[in-house]
Amino acid sequence: MMNEEKPGFIDFNRPVIAGKEMEYIADAVAAGKISGDGVYTRKVHAYLEQALGVPRVLLTTSCTHALEMSAILMDIQAGDEVIVPDFTFVSTINAFVLRGAQPVFIDVRPDTLNLDEAQLEDKITPRTKAIVPVHYAGVGCEMDSIMEIAQRQHVAVVEDNAHGLFGRYRQRYLGTFGVMASQSFHETKNFSSGEGGALLINDPDLVERAEIIREKGTNRSRFFRGQVDKYTWVDVGSSYLPSDILAAYLYGQLEERSRIQAHRKNLWKTYKTGLESWAFAHEVRLPFIPEHVEQAYHMFYLLLPTLELRQSLIAHLRQREIQAVFHYLPLHLSEMGQKFGGLPGDFPVTENVSDRLLRLPFHNALCEADQERVIEAILEFDF
Ligand SMILES: *Cc1c(COP(=O)(O)O)cnc(C)c1O
Numbered sequence: 001m002m003n004e005e006k007p008g009f010i011d012f013n014r015p016v017i018a019g020k021e022m023e024y025i026a027d028a029v030a031a032g033k034i035s036g037d038g039v040y041t042r043k044v045h046a047y048l049e050q051a052l053g054v055p056r057v058l059l060t061t062s063c064t065h066a067l068e069m070s071a072i073l074m075d076i077q078a079g080d081e082v083i084v085p086d087f088t089f090v091s092t093i094n095a096f097v098l099r100g101a102q103p104v105f106i107d108v109r110p111d112t113l114n115l116d117e118a119q120l121e122d123k124i125t126p127r128t129k130a131i132v133p134v135h136y137a138g139v140g141c142e143m144d145s146i147m148e149i150a151q152r153q154h155v156a157v158v159e160d161n162a163h164g165l166f167g168r169y170r171q172r173y174l175g176t177f178g179v180m181a182s183q184s185f186h187e188t189k190n191f192s193s194g195e196g197g198a199l200l201i202n203d204p205d206l207v208e209r210a211e212i213i214r215e216k217g218t219n220r221s222r223f224f225r226g227q228v229d230k231y232t233w234v235d236v237g238s239s240y241l242p243s244d245i246l247a248a249y250l251y252g253q254l255e256e257r258s259r260i261q262a263h264r265k266n267l268w269k270t271y272k273t274g275l276e277s278w279a280f281a282h283e284v285r286l287p288f289i290p291e292h293v294e295q296a297y298h299m300f301y302l303l304l305p306t307l308e309l310r311q312s313l314i315a316h317l318r319q320r321e322i323q324a325v326f327h328y329l330p331l332h333l334s335e336m337g338q339k340f341g342g343l344p345g346d347f348p349v350t351e352n353v354s355d356r357l358l359r360l361p362f363h364n365a366l367c368e369a370d371q372e373r374v375i376e377a378i379l380e381f382d383f
Contacts, residue, residue: 008321009321009322009323010321010322010323010361010366010370010373010374011323011361011363012323012324012325012359012360012361012362012363013187013188013361013362013363014363014364014365014366015187015192015194015363016363016364016365017252018252018253018255018256018259018260018364019252019253019255019256020252020255021248021249021252021253022252023252024040024248024249024251024252025245025248025249027248028040028244028245028247028248029245033244034243034244034245035243035244036059036241036242036243036244037221037224037241037244038244038247039244040244040247040248040250040251041059041241041242041244041247043247043251044057044059044198044247044250044251044254045057045058045059047251047254048183048198048200048254051166051257052173052175052176052200053173053176054175054176054200054201054202055201055202055203055204055207056200056201056204056207056210057198057199057200057201058198058199058201058210058211058214058240058241059196059197059198059241059242059247059250060182060196060197060198060199060214060240060241060242061195061196061197061239061240061241061242062091062184062186062195062196062197063091063160063162063182063183063184063185063186063197063198064091064094064095064197065197065238065240066182066183066197066198066199066240067091067092067095067096067132067158067160067182068095068098068099068238068240069199069210069213069214069240070095070130070158070180070182070199071095071096071098071099071101072099072213072236072237073180073206073209073210073213074129074130074156074158076096076099076100076101076129076130077099077100078099078100078101079100079101079102079127080096080100080101080102080127080128080129080130081101081102081103081104081125081127081128081129082096082101082102082103082104082128082129082130082131082132083104083105083106083115083120083123083124083128083130083131083132084096084103084104084105084106084115084131084132084134084160084331085105085106085107085108085114085115085133085134085136085350086105086106086107086108086330086331086332086346086347086350087108087113087136087328087330087331087347087349087350087353087354088134088136088160088328088331089134089160089162089327089328090331090334090336091160092132092134092160093132093331094336096130096132097336101129102127102340103331103337103340104123104128105331105332105337105342105346105347106119106120106123106347107119107347107348107349107350108136108347108349108350108353109349110349110352110353111288111290112136112137112139112141112288112289112290113136113137113349113353114133114134114135114136114139114140114141114142115133115134115141115146116349117141117142117145117146117149118145120145120146120149121149121153124149124153124155128153128155129155129156130155130156130157130158131146131150131155131156131157131158132157132158132159132160133146133157133159133160133178134159134160134162134163135159135160135161135163135164135167135174135296136163137163137287137295137296137298137299137301138163138164138165138167138174138190138295138296138297138298138299139164139167139287139288139289139290139293139295139296140164140167140168140169140174140290140293140294140295141169143169143170143172143177144170146177147177156178156179157177157178157179158178158179158180158181158182159174159175159177159178159180159181159182160181160182161174161175161181161182161183161200162182162183162184162186162189162197163189163296163298163299164296164298165183165189165190165191165296166190166257166261166296167293167294167295167296167298168293168294169292169293169294170292170293171294174296175200176200176202177202178202179202179203179206180199180200180201180202180203180206181199181200181202182197182198182199182200183197183198183199183200184196184197185197185198185250185253189298190260190261190264190296190297190298190364191250191253191254191257191260192249192250192253193242193246193247193249193250193253194246194249195242195246196242196246196250199214208222209235212234212235212237213235213236213237213238213240214237214238214239214240214241215237215239215241216233216237216238216239217233217234217235217236217237217238218231218232218233218234218237219231219232219234260364261296261297263364264297264298264362264364265297267297267300267362267366267371268295268297268300268362270368270371270375271300271360271371271374271375272286272287272300274372274375274379275302275375275378275379278378278379279302282305282383283305284302284303284304284305285302285303286302286303287300287301298362299359299362300359300360300362301357301358301359301360302357302358302360302378303353303356303357303358304356304357304358305356306355306356307355307356309356309383310326310355310356310357310358312381312383313358313378313381314326314358316377316380316381317374317377317378320373320377322361322373322374322377323361324358324359324360324361325358325359326354326357326358326359327357327359328350328354328357329354330342330347330350330351330354331350332346332347332350333351360374360378361374
């Protein structure tokens with residue numbers, strides 16, 4: 001479905017060179033070290049640590065893998081419970097289920113589509129090991145309430161910040177609230193290396209073990225820093241570090257942070273202004289951004305009144321060579337979710353928005369003329 005490569009076709013997403021990606025890849029190759037933790041991986045680590053004020057950032061092969069690392073770091077065991085929004089990507093919970101956790105789904109708020117913090121306390125049991133909020137569309141969850149409940153109940157918070165890099169909640173960067181957070185650099189995210197991710201570690205006590213888990217359970221990182229005189233197997237782990245070629249590409253993207261974010265902000269505002277009165281007249285809801293939240297401009301979505309209208313708008317746009325998509329079938333109703341006991345009606349808000357949500361083309365190469373075409377096509381959709 002992605003990248004139809006037809007002239008005139010407006011893709012939902014398109015990966016694009018933002019700056020010096022190719023130059024940096026050539027440089028990484030020429031330097032003769034293209035495995036993990038080379039020059040560009042270190043540059044990305046330093047950049048993100050400084051930009052976000054995080055004690056330690058570790059690049060990973062994906063956000064999924066960063067979440068898996070966090071599950072290992074927290075010693076998730078069979079029977080432990082992990083609370084996640086029902087409206088999210090599978091990896092948010094799968095990374096924990098892989099270690100034997102029992103998923104505990106929670107419904108989302110009808111306004112931001114973030115986990116409903118008012119229902120959180122009731123979900124916590126003596127077996128709860130973690131709460132994994134997702135900052136949907138890069139709009140911060142209600143972190144004041146979530147952190148207060150988590151601290152009082154002695155439960156760890158791990159943020160799935162795949163959408164939220166550089167977004168803020170009450171001035172503070174998303175990804176810096178929980179004990180850890182995961183980022184995604186998948187092709188569909190604001191900043192990309194094709195596939196990629198990062199673990200943000202906010203608790204310095206977890207850094208050493210995180211480095212070991214990421215390096216196949218060995219103390220290789222400490223060895224290379226000269227902190228130990230041999231490099232050996234010391235713990236469980238896997239291979240979670242990406243090639244320096246990918247880090248080189250990503251560094252080229254991150255260097256263009258202000259231009260990329262300004263472009264995305266402009267796209268977002270143009271959709272909002274262009275569609276506001278049409279949406280109002282047709283009872284279509286546009287994204288809601290609370291006053292105290294600075295969003296990361298990850299996506300623009302519409303909530304149509306019904307499933308039927310959502311599907312016919314997708315078809316209407318497709319006829320005009322515009323690709324619109326939807327996402328997140330309620331996790332509790334998926335094949336796996338049902339095995340964990342999910343039943344229709346359990347999470348009414350997720351079930352409702354999942355049918356009605358439509359995402360518009362939104363990417364770093366989307367130009368004004370194409371966006372204008374998308375807006376005009378929507379305005380022609382009368383019902
Ligand atoms: C994209 C995404 C992920 C997974 O990211 P990968 O880097 O592809 O593993 C996880 N959670 C959310 C909310 C996402 O949008």
